[in-house]
Amino acid sequence: MSSFQAPRPGILPAQSIETLIATGAITSDTSFDHDQVQPASLDLRLSDQAWRVRASFLPGRRKVEERIADVAMHAIEITDAGVVLEKGCVYIVRLQERLKLPQGLIARANPKSSTGRVDVFVRLLTDQGASFDDVAEGYDGPLYMEVAPQTFSILVRPGTRLNQLRLKAGDPPKLETRSVGVDLQGGDIVGFRGRRHAGVVDLDHIDGHDPRDFWEPLTLRRGELLLDPGEFYILASSDDVEIPVDQAAEMTPIDPSVGEFRVHYAGFFDPGFGTDEAHGAGSKGVLEVRTHDTPFLLEHGQIVARLVYEPLTERPSRLYGESGSHYQNQGLKLSKHFRVW
């Protein structure tokens, strides 16, 4: 098996991902899209093969498709016209991409920010994979994704992108951890709550939905925001977020002992996000928030998440915001599927 040489431990930038594609370490059923390689990640695409399953699972020592035989309720063909994945249901979808990772590289997947913002829970599965979202060194096999829409039903097609893969060389150090507070003073509208029983979100239709059909705007009562259990909220960070051009960051939930709520799902911040160099100064982080069992009162500036910074192996050939990115310079921003409020 080949082995990967990197200038230093870190997350691979776009140019190294392109080399992995050129050398056959990452392959796909169909040719790659021109914008699929992002500054430090690769977007993964749905194939036409899916299953509705009874419950979520990990494959243990078996292949994912062997386990699917036990838990599938029925197979679904995802057609070009689109298929609705219903909220409250769990699906497994085979992805178009396949890996043959060289020694020295591991991979980790996370939802795209747009997926987290519409409250769709997604996790990557690999054959014999011991945990969700992690791909072991030397993995040679197909990729699958569990998809569980929570608030809205979604329309998807072959090629729809719900998650992204980061590749890591060696064991990169954590460079810094920063606390992220919530902004409740940014304007009259401080956040949005997902409406129950809204319509279907077409995930390939950018700017294609009226936000008022899907979201309720939130205003403050006595300077506080009350989070209801089981509801889904979009909020913004109190401070601007800036990711140096040779680093990336992951947003992680805080210790549940400081609050029975969770900033969840998405949470990968690209190199150059919010920087002057990438014309992004003054960008907020957007937070997807849910409470667990009890109502919870949030105050302005309250710490709700942490950003953990990691190095890239080298500066990427392009930065976030340089080509068709939707969230550079964002304030409180719904996903790209919705028109401006």
Ligand SMILES: O=c1ccn([C@H]2C[C@H](O)[C@@H](COP(=O)(O)OP(=O)(O)OP(=O)(O)O)O2)c(=O)[nH]1
């Ligand atoms: O929880 C999160 C996660 C990410 N981001 C920001 C930082 C990140 O760099 C940017 C874009 O994230 P991603 O690449 O996952 O978004 P996308 O859905 O692929 O949108 P785009 O079309 O802009 O690539 O959104 C947030 O504000 N909150």
